[in-house]
Amino acid sequence: MNDIHIAMNAPAPKPNEQIKTAKILEAAKHQFAKRGFDAAKLSEIAREAGVAVGTIYLRYAGKAELLGAVLSEMESGFCGAMDDPLIWSTPFPQRFEIIMSRVIEFADEEESLGPLMAMAPYGVFDSGRSGDKVRAKISAHLQDGIDKGQLRAELDSKRSAILAHGMVEAAMIDHMMNRSLPKQQVIDELVEASTRWLAKF
Amino acid sequence: MNDIHIAMNAPAPKPNEQIKTAKILEAAKHQFAKRGFDAAKLSEIAREAGVAVGTIYLRYAGKAELLGAVLSEMESGFCGAMDDPLIWSTPFPQRFEIIMSRVIEFADEEESLGPLMAMAPYGVFDSGRSGDKVRAKISAHLQDGIDKGQLRAELDSKRSAILAHGMVEAAMIDHMMNRSLPKQQVIDELVEASTRWLAKF
Amino acid sequence: MNDIHIAMNAPAPKPNEQIKTAKILEAAKHQFAKRGFDAAKLSEIAREAGVAVGTIYLRYAGKAELLGAVLSEMESGFCGAMDDPLIWSTPFPQRFEIIMSRVIEFADEEESLGPLMAMAPYGVFDSGRSGDKVRAKISAHLQDGIDKGQLRAELDSKRSAILAHGMVEAAMIDHMMNRSLPKQQVIDELVEASTRWLAKF
Amino acid sequence: MNDIHIAMNAPAPKPNEQIKTAKILEAAKHQFAKRGFDAAKLSEIAREAGVAVGTIYLRYAGKAELLGAVLSEMESGFCGAMDDPLIWSTPFPQRFEIIMSRVIEFADEEESLGPLMAMAPYGVFDSGRSGDKVRAKISAHLQDGIDKGQLRAELDSKRSAILAHGMVEAAMIDHMMNRSLPKQQVIDELVEASTRWLAKF
DNA sequence: AATGAATGAGAGTTCATTCAT
DNA sequence: GATGAATGAACTCTCATTCAT
Numbered sequence: 001m002n003d004i005h006i007a008m009n010a011p012a013p014k015p016n017e018q019i020k021t022a023k024i025l026e027a028a029k030h031q032f033a034k035r036g037f038d039a040a041k042l043s044e045i046a047r048e049a050g051v052a053v054g055t056i057y058l059r060y061a062g063k064a065e066l067l068g069a070v071l072s073e074m075e076s077g078f079c080g081a082m083d084d085p086l087i088w089s090t091p092f093p094q095r096f097e098i099i100m101s102r103v104i105e106f107a108d109e110e111e112s113l114g115p116l117m118a119m120a121p122y123g124v125f126d127s128g129r130s131g132d133k134v135r136a137k138i139s140a141h142l143q144d145g146i147d148k149g150q151l152r153a154e155l156d157s158k159r160s161a162i163l164a165h166g167m168v169e170a171a172m173i174d175h176m177m178n179r180s181l182p183k184q185q186v187i188d189e190l191v192e193a194s195t196r197w198l199a200k201f
Numbered sequence: 202m203n204d205i206h207i208a209m210n211a212p213a214p215k216p217n218e219q220i221k222t223a224k225i226l227e228a229a230k231h232q233f234a235k236r237g238f239d240a241a242k243l244s245e246i247a248r249e250a251g252v253a254v255g256t257i258y259l260r261y262a263g264k265a266e267l268l269g270a271v272l273s274e275m276e277s278g279f280c281g282a283m284d285d286p287l288i289w290s291t292p293f294p295q296r297f298e299i300i301m302s303r304v305i306e307f308a309d310e311e312e313s314l315g316p317l318m319a320m321a322p323y324g325v326f327d328s329g330r331s332g333d334k335v336r337a338k339i340s341a342h343l344q345d346g347i348d349k350g351q352l353r354a355e356l357d358s359k360r361s362a363i364l365a366h367g368m369v370e371a372a373m374i375d376h377m378m379n380r381s382l383p384k385q386q387v388i389d390e391l392v393e394a395s396t397r398w399l400a401k402f
Numbered sequence: 403m404n405d406i407h408i409a410m411n412a413p414a415p416k417p418n419e420q421i422k423t424a425k426i427l428e429a430a431k432h433q434f435a436k437r438g439f440d441a442a443k444l445s446e447i448a449r450e451a452g453v454a455v456g457t458i459y460l461r462y463a464g465k466a467e468l469l470g471a472v473l474s475e476m477e478s479g480f481c482g483a484m485d486d487p488l489i490w491s492t493p494f495p496q497r498f499e500i501i502m503s504r505v506i507e508f509a510d511e512e513e514s515l516g517p518l519m520a521m522a523p524y525g526v527f528d529s530g531r532s533g534d535k536v537r538a539k540i541s542a543h544l545q546d547g548i549d550k551g552q553l554r555a556e557l558d559s560k561r562s563a564i565l566a567h568g569m570v571e572a573a574m575i576d577h578m579m580n581r582s583l584p585k586q587q588v589i590d591e592l593v594e595a596s597t598r599w600l601a602k603f
Numbered sequence: 604m605n606d607i608h609i610a611m612n613a614p615a616p617k618p619n620e621q622i623k624t625a626k627i628l629e630a631a632k633h634q635f636a637k638r639g640f641d642a643a644k645l646s647e648i649a650r651e652a653g654v655a656v657g658t659i660y661l662r663y664a665g666k667a668e669l670l671g672a673v674l675s676e677m678e679s680g681f682c683g684a685m686d687d688p689l690i691w692s693t694p695f696p697q698r699f700e701i702i703m704s705r706v707i708e709f710a711d712e713e714e715s716l717g718p719l720m721a722m723a724p725y726g727v728f729d730s731g732r733s734g735d736k737v738r739a740k741i742s743a744h745l746q747d748g749i750d751k752g753q754l755r756a757e758l759d760s761k762r763s764a765i766l767a768h769g770m771v772e773a774a775m776i777d778h779m780m781n782r783s784l785p786k787q788q789v790i791d792e793l794v795e796a797s798t799r800w801l802a803k804f
Numbered sequence: 805a806a807t808g809a810a811t812g813a814g815a816g817t818t819c820a821t822t823c824a825t
Numbered sequence: 826g827a828t829g830a831a832t833g834a835a836c837t838c839t840c841a842t843t844c845a846t
Contacts, residue, residue, distance in 0.1 A: 017830080038239030042816065052832045054818080063816070159382070159390055166371020167364045174363050181360070189360055197398040218805080243841065244808095253807040255843080264841065419826080440641030444820060445829095454828040456822080465820065561784070561792055568773020569766045576765050583762070591759075595766055599800045620809080645837065655811045660838070 023049040024056055029070045037067055075133045078106060082137045092150035093195040095141065100168070100190040104183055107172040135161045142198065151198050160198060167193065224250040225257055230271045238268055276334040279307060283338045293351035294396040296342065301369070301391040305384055308373040336362045343399070352399050361399060368394065423461055425451040431472045439469055477535040480508060484539045494552035495597040497543065502570070502592040506585055509574040537563045544600070553600050562600060569595065626652040627659055632673045640670055678736045681709060685740045695753035696798040698744065703771070703793040707786055710775040738764045745801065754801050763801060770796065 027048035031040040042063060046053040060066040081102050090098055139161035145151035168190060175186050228249035232241040243264060247254045261267040282303050291299055340362035346352035369391060376387050429450035433442040444465060448455045462468040483504050492500055541563035547553035570592060577588050630651035634643040645666060649656045663669040684705050693701055742764035748754035771793060778789050 020831090036239075038237075038815095041814090046833095053816090054832055055830080057817070058830065156390075160394075162371050162375050163368045163390065163394060166374075167368040170363050170367020170370070173367075189357075189364065193361075193364055193398045197394045221806095242839090247808090254841090255807055256805080258842075259805070422827095438641075440639075443818090448829090455820085456828055457826080459821075460826065558792075562796075564773050564777050565770045565792065565796055568776075569770040571773070572765050572769020575769075591762060591766065595763075595800045599796045623810090644835090649812095656837085657811055657839080658809080661809070666837070 020049070020051055020055060021059055024051060024059065024066075025070055025073055028066050029074070032067055032070060037063075042066075075131070079133050079137045081106060082141070087141075088144065091148070092145040093191070093199045095145065096191045096194045096199075097187070099141065100187045100194070103168055103172065103190075104175060104187055107176055108183070131165065135165050138164055145198070150200065152200055155198060164194065164198075221250070221252055221256065222260055225252060225260065225267075226271055226274055229267050230275070233268055233271060238264075243267075275311070276332070280334050280338045282307065283342070288342070289345065292349070293346040294392070294400040296346070296351075297392045297395045297400075298388070300342065301388045301395070304369055304373065304391075305376060305388055308377055309384070332366065336366050339365055346399070351401065353401055356399060365395065365399075422451070422453055422457065426453060426458055426461065426468075427472055427475055430468050431476070434469055434472060439465075444468075476512070477533070481535050481539045483508065484543070489543070490546065493550070494547040495593070495601040497547065497552075498593045498596045498601075499589070501543065502589045502596070505570055505574065505592075506577060506589055509578055510585070533567065537567050540566055547600070552602065554602055557600060566596065566600075623652070623654055623658065624662055627654060627662065627669075628673055628676060631669050632677070635670055635673060640666075645669075677713070678734070680713075682736050682740045684709060685744070690744070691747065694751070695748040696794070696802045698748065698753075699794045699797045699802075700790070702744065703790045703797070706771055706775065706793075707778060707790055710779055711786070734768065738768050741767055748801070753803065755803055758801060767797065767801075 024045065027045045028040075030048065031045045034040070040063075042053055042056060045066075046056055049056075056066065060069060082099070084102075087095060087098050087102075139157045142151060142155065142160055142164070143157035146153060146155055146157060171186055171190055174180065175183075181189075225246065228246045229241075231249065232246045235241070241264075243254055243257060246267075247257055250257075257267065261270060283300070285303075288296060288299050288303075336359075340358045343352060343356065343361055343365070344358035347354060347356055347358060372387055372391055375381070376384075382390075426447065429447045430442075432450065433447045436442070442465075444455055444458060447468075448458055451458075458468065462471060484501070486504075489497060489500050489504075541559045544553060544557065544562055544566070545559035548555060548557055548559060573588055573592055576582070577585075583591075627648065630648045631643075633651065634648045637643070643666075645656055645659060648669075649659055652659075659669065663672060685702070687705075690698060690701050690705075742760045745754060745758065745763055745767070746760035749756060749758055749760060774789055774793055777783070778786075784792075
């Protein structure tokens, strides 16, 4: 009875198929991050996801495509977080504060993020380096700040996004691997650097 | 006799052993950069170096140690370039100009650099992430600037080196992979960002 | 009701079940001939037949049994063609002419025949090499000719059937794969060889 | 001492490398014949040959190439046997007697022959169906007989070789699988059929 | 010191077969 | 009866590492 009640109120009982897909992606993310692309074993990913190896192949053409799906999902999650209306409505340089907080927050929750981001740019994929979506999102925010007169007019938003992405990524990786500084200090550092570099005065 | 005669006339008769080591490192650098750590084959490295596979094992304990040697050599080369007295005697922010020029120059000559730098931080080694030597060198320059009152006194040279390293690396990778901007503009970008962020006023 | 009505008007209302069986056999013949036993995939056969993989298993215990059914059906078809009363009533050596025409005709219509015949003798089945039914039919015709005094009395019809089968099969395979000679010439060759070898004078 | 003596008189002490190659070919022939191409396992071939799997790959690019080598060697052996000057100097139809004896002899020694010959025509190879060399050799003998006026002038040696090859192969396969007739009788059958079909009068 | 043939563990991938729906 | 997602055993092939020469 209770079960039925819950089931009826539940958002829409995920079909078994989607649950498995999610579990596979989760396990893949974990293993790729833990071992690296080559050292990660499909058999281990399958075991961790609670499915058979063959089941992975029903969804992805191979190991590389699986990594692609993982990276894509991760980027989407991150870019989604950057689309919060709250962020867009906050003026620079305060917006830096929010963005950097979210970034470090994300890094804290997703301990897999760093290794995966670093894994992305080379090799496996021909079509578009991973991180492109993230850089595009950063670029959009910067352009918004330029247009609104909150960031320096002479900036090239696309180029600055590349550098900023590198700077933030370095901070994330250091944070995830060393935890040498309290979260807030890392954020402060990034905000101050960004503000001095990018903001008007 | 004949051999000796030739040897005596030669400029500085590198023992055959050292020549082979150099060739192995060169080939390893090329292959690791081209294929990535796992996809690089020792047999191919040996072929390119003109030695037998077994010869590599006379010098390095295995594949991982070979990569370690490659990275170490590359870092040493880069750090050496940062030790030019000319650099140390130039005041900030002009020193940024020289450093960034050298960096981009290095990236141009060593097309293997980017992939290798990205390869370094994770996995293979327990003992110290690669890039540490580079970051230490950057940190030393920053501290020098701080001490001389040319950079902002409140900066933490070690932390700033991390962020700066990430920013510069991003620029290098983009430059090596896309060449979307003339070399000088890339340098200018980096100099301007560094100056605004780090220099006094 | 509606279904029944339609069914009653249909020419000879093959139950849906039999139609599917026929489609499966057809698809299996095609795929086995095209790819060979091992390379043929049940999933592809199912797709081509327009059924689900599981449906095949409702009719055949497995892949091997499916091949058995295909071969058996093919042999039956061929043997049936050899039972035309017209053939039995024609005296040798004219009967060779008709038989060889039918054989080559069959090879033309059933391009799958050759590969399948060659696939049959080894491996898959313990129970009786494929081709046995065909050889038995040839043997019966030869014995008929011997009994009627049209073929050499000292022949062993069973043994001769083996050799004749090999000879004809070679001609069929060559015809199907090379088409190096017009159909009629292939027939003439076979007729002449058979006549000289088997017929009286 | 003795060893040295033997070694010096020996035809040329097969290098270890060639011995292994021979063992691999032998094992491959056995396994391919026993199981068929697909069911034969490289691991089993390696085990039987007393080498590691990787060793096979030092010599052949893959399973298909290994089969190719086996078939090629087998054909060469057979064709070599057909080049005995004794055969060429014997007139037809006595030459049929010798040839058929050799063929059946070969089949007796090489129990792998039949399955392999049947395996050859389809699939694996694009370049020339296996058996072509054998058919070419038969054709050459037939042409020799025609030229010398011992076989019927109107014969097409190439076409007749195809049919004869099929006939003989059928006899071989039957012999190898059933042993239903003494060797000599099989030979006699083949000789008689060939003679009546191909010889003058 | 140098060689490179040999090794064999281990990976990705495939696909016949099953069974809950 | 029909389905097709799921299974997982078993394959071929690779390549770091070794060691007799």
